[in-house]
Amino acid sequence: MDTFTHLLVLTLAAGTPLVFAALGELVTEKSGVLNLGVEGMMLVGAVCAFIVTAKTQSPWAGVVAGMAAGAALSLVFAVVTLSLLANQVATGLALSLFGVGLSAFVGLPYISVVIEGLKPLSWPALTSLPVVGELVFGLNPLVYLSLALFVVVELFLHRTRAGLILRAVGESPQAAHAIGYPVIAIRYAAVLFGGACAGLGGAYLAVAYTPLWVEGMTAGRGWIALALVVFATWKPLRVLVGAYLFGGVTLAQFQAQAAGVEIPSQLLAMLPYLATIVVLAIISRDAALIRQNAPASLGRPFHPDV
């Protein structure tokens, strides 16, 4: 098969968990809530998806379980920050630490379990077409789902009334409240959506990408997704492009090893993290750019009487 096409297919596959998690976080942040618990929600989504797949032999049941688990964990975050008005930064950190602990705990008996994961589509007549066959018709079903999610998020935020209200809540919760929109309820919905997407990203890793369960298997992807939302200056299309760029960077280490390049694997494994730092610094350098694009109330609690 065409090597370049194959590389593109691999890049899409590697970027997909970031697409799910970052698009979800984007919607959450657009409502003015900063949830730093993405890593924890992804891990819990991954472990639940894996366990349910192992028990039911149905990866799709696992995917649904992963989403539900991510949403359930984000509900904890929503209660503590939106109803109890706790600091969002601290609570998000707590959620990540909690998710790491919870997933390690419940996943322990499943560490060497083998499951039948979600396979890429295969319609021999179409996937064997030259050049584009595999790229268009032979991807994992969840990769198509992530692309659909991108379209939905883009249209929702910028082409629907509900999306406009969500953005209004993120820009000025006081104004939205004064007009009569239920700010807290809208933020709950946005946080739950973000949690379900993060869970889906984790589920993709555990039942489609690898498929297996390893403690801490997200390896910082939740944090990279958070950084991606900033790089993308809160724009869905840029999130998509950024996610695939990072997918490509994670592939570099396998490609270099396959090509027999004599570099210690650890140095190559550092690349995605170093790239995140460098890109974050470059984008953030323009403070005005961040200020103009970040939701104005991002990270601030809302209480009508304060």
Place this chain on the structure above:
Amino acid sequence: MIRLEPRPEPSRTAAWLSPLLAAGAMLVLGLVLFTVLGKDPWVALQAFFVDPIASRYGVAELLLKATPLMLIATGLAIGYRANVWNIGAEGQLTLGAIGAGGIALAFGEGGGAWVLPAMLVAGALAGLAWAGIPALLRTRFNANEILTSLMLVYVASLLLSLLVHGPWRDPEGYNFPQSKLFDAAALLPNLIAETRLNIGIVIALVIVAAAWVFVRASFVGYRMRVAGLAPAAANYAGISAHRNVWLGMLIGGACAGLAGAMEAAGPIGQLLPVMSPGYGFAAIIVAFVGRLHPMGIVLASLLMSLLYLGGESAQMRLALPSAVTGLFQGTLLLFLLAADVLVNFRVRLGLRRIA
């Protein structure tokens, strides 16, 4: 209806009560969890929280594990007070271990009395330098220090892995990824015979006390507190935000680096691919549960250390996975943040008054 009414001023009583409330809620959750897992909850509680410290050796272990936690949390708390969010202490700890280990491996053999102090200084400086990266990125490029300091945790652990798999691997170590054992000159002296407790705890306590003086009695500490409490007022008063970022990050990094050096020169005594069971992250919880206050941090570090010991004990005596420790740690912080609502709000029952 339950609703929240803002208090005119934060309640000091509630501020001290909420960690106790959170710890109590965590215990209740533990009881439920143990019952669900089919263990006798009281036997499990005893195995988790009492048995590990029922002996002299156990108490020494409690203090040994509390040492890095209180040290790191003290450093982090200084930054957190000024709204500087260093969450990469785990990486700074790793760099501290690398710095100290480098000195020990190069000069430990036949080295004099200066080797150990040099290791501790090298560890603190390595942690400080590692924390300096997010500080530079924040002050020069406006990059969020939460994300950059966390990314550097992964980089640090890969760097340590590279060293112990490569140049620093013990040639007589049967190809295990670990350095050779440090020489006696590179190890912290023991404090209590027949235990693993070393003088690290004394060093940590001295630093906690010094930090208290710094925060309470120094002008620099005062300015950092103002910046945390009222950023706009601090800005108006000409307090440099950049300076606070540098101070907060570097102090946190130096403390975490020193903690890493003392782990390498203390209970571990060599370099391994992983130098800490998540002390750098647990210390974030310690800092919050301890209310960013030195005395509170010391108490919270003992509680967190007990959770580590309890997890090990539960694994041996109840066949529960030791991962239960991480679960308890995360829960404790979530409960604390939830209970903190009482600090700034009164809970009112009944319908909202129509004004």
